[in-house]
Amino acid sequence: MGRQAVIDGGLTIGRDLAEEVPVALVYNGATQAVMMATPADLEDFACGFSVAEGIVDDISQIGEVEIARHGRGIELRIWLPAAQEARLAARRRAAAGPVGCGLCGIESIEQALRPPAQVPTAALRLNRADLADAAGALQRGQALHDATGAVHAAGLWRPGSGLVRLREDVGRHNALDKLIGGTLRAGESGAGAAVVLTSRVSVDMVQKSAALGAEAIIAISAPTALAVEMARTAGLTLVSNLKGGRPRVLAHPFRLVT
Structure with missing residues (x-):
C-alpha cells in the first residue's frame, strides 16, 4: 500500500492507494503468465495459481518457490518435477494478463472451458x-x-x-x-x-x-x-x-x- 498526495477541494491531502505491480509466474525458468497484482501473499499466489490453473494437481508437486524482486516487477520462480513440467509445456500458455482478465493467452477454447473438478456433496448446509x-x-x-x-x-x-x-x-x-x-x-x-x-x-x-x-x-x-x-x-x-x-x-x- 502506498501513500500519495491528491487534490481534494483545493487542499493537498494524503491518501492510501493500492499497489499494483507486474508479477511473473515462472515455471522451471519459463514465464507462464504475467499478472498485475498486489505484492502481498505471494507464495499463496504461486501455489494457488498453480493448482487453480491445473498446472499441478496438488501443492506437494511444487518443489520450491522463490520470490525475486527487481526493477518495478516481481518474479515468482516455481520449480516443478519433470512430469508437471511436461504437462505445462503441452498447454502452450504464455500470457500477460491485465487485472480484469483471467483467461488471457489461453490458445485453446477447450482449455478455457475445461470441465471443472467435481466438488463433494455431503458436508455443507447453509441457512x-x-x-x-x-x-x-x-x-x-x-x-x-x-x-x-x-x-x-x-x-x-x-x-x-x-x-x-x-x-x-x-x-x-x-x-x-x-x-x-x-x-x-x-x-x-x-x-x-x-x-x-x-x-x-x-x-x-x-x-x-x-x-x-x-x-x-x-x-x-x-x-x-x-x-x-x-x-x-x-x-x-x-x-x-x-x-x-x-x-x-x-x-x-x-x-x-x-
Whole structure:
C-alpha cells in the first residue's frame, strides 16, 4: 500500500492507494503468465495459481518457490518435477494478463472451458443467517479495501467457524488464487466450506473454487450465465446478489435449508 498526495477541494491531502505491480509466474525458468497484482501473499499466489490453473494437481508437486524482486516487477520462480513440467509445456500458455482478465493467452477454447473438478456433496448446509454472516464477515475483514477502496476480496467461510481466511488483491482472480494457496498451504481444503467473493462470478472463478473443493460460492455480485452452467456441472451451490439483500440461488439449492 502506498501513500500519495491528491487534490481534494483545493487542499493537498494524503491518501492510501493500492499497489499494483507486474508479477511473473515462472515455471522451471519459463514465464507462464504475467499478472498485475498486489505484492502481498505471494507464495499463496504461486501455489494457488498453480493448482487453480491445473498446472499441478496438488501443492506437494511444487518443489520450491522463490520470490525475486527487481526493477518495478516481481518474479515468482516455481520449480516443478519433470512430469508437471511436461504437462505445462503441452498447454502452450504464455500470457500477460491485465487485472480484469483471467483467461488471457489461453490458445485453446477447450482449455478455457475445461470441465471443472467435481466438488463433494455431503458436508455443507447453509441457512439464510449463514449467508448474511458470510457476507458481513467478508466486508468487515477487508482492511486493504477499507484503506484504499480499490481491491477485491475472497474468503473461505465454514459453518461454526465463520470466516477462516481472507485474501485481498487488485485483481479478483488473484485474490481467489491467493485464498486457494493459503488454504492448501495450511493443510486444508474447501470441503464443507463456501468461497465468499466481492466480485462478479465468471466461469474461471467457478473453476478455481471447484479446484479448491469448495462446496458453494456466496457472491456479493452476480454471475454470468456460463458461470451458472459451470457451477451446475461441478455440483457447486451458487448464491448471488448478497449486495441486493435478496440472495438468489442459481445452482444446486439442496445445500440451502430453511
